[in-house]
Amino acid sequence: MKQKVIEGLQASCEQRDIEWSDKVKKMGGNVCGDCGEFDPKFLESHHITPRYIAPKLAYDLKNGICICIWGHATLHKDNPVALCKILLRLCRILTKRLFNPLTPCQEALFGN
Numbered sequence: 001m002k003q004k005v006i007e008g009l010q011a012s013c014e015q016r017d018i019e020w021s022d023k024v025k026k027m028g029g030n031v032c033g034d035c036g037e038f039d040p041k042f043l044e045s046h047h048i049t050p051r052y053i054a055p056k057l058a059y060d061l062k063n064g065i066c067i068c069i070w071g072h073a074t075l076h077k078d079n080p081v082a083l084c085k086i087l088l089r090l091c092r093i094l095t096k097r098l099f100n101p102l103t104p105c106q107e108a109l110f111g112n
Contacts, residue, residue, distance in 0.1 A: 020059045021045035028066025037068035041093050044072045044086075069093075 024045035031038045046067045049057050057063040067075070069090050076082040092110045099106060 016059060020061070020064065023061055024064035025066045027061060031066065032068035032071055033065050034071045035068055042069045043067070044069055046072050046075060
């Protein structure tokens with residue numbers, strides 16, 4: 001029972017994150033504010049003030065910018081955990097473009 005409540009809360013937060021991200025990208029014209037990249041697969045939303053510093057701003061649209069995945073990695077280059085997550089997303093995107101179908105090892109790493 002407790003696990004189902006936790007999973008429900010996680011799903012709710014994930015959906016809220018997706019909605020915030022989509023709105024931030026739309027506000028940014030679906031273009032990276034730094035380099036002009038416009039391929040939606042490479043666009044992300046970045047919190048100007050990190051969520052761990054200001055949790056109340058986590059879903060404030062004024063606290064987000066539309067940026068490409070490379071610019072996002074650059075902004076987080078001093079944060080190894082965030083940087084690894086971003087680079088893994090980039091690897092997933094590029095791997096799916098280069099390999100179709102994915103090898104069993106790629107499937108194991110990236111999932112669907």
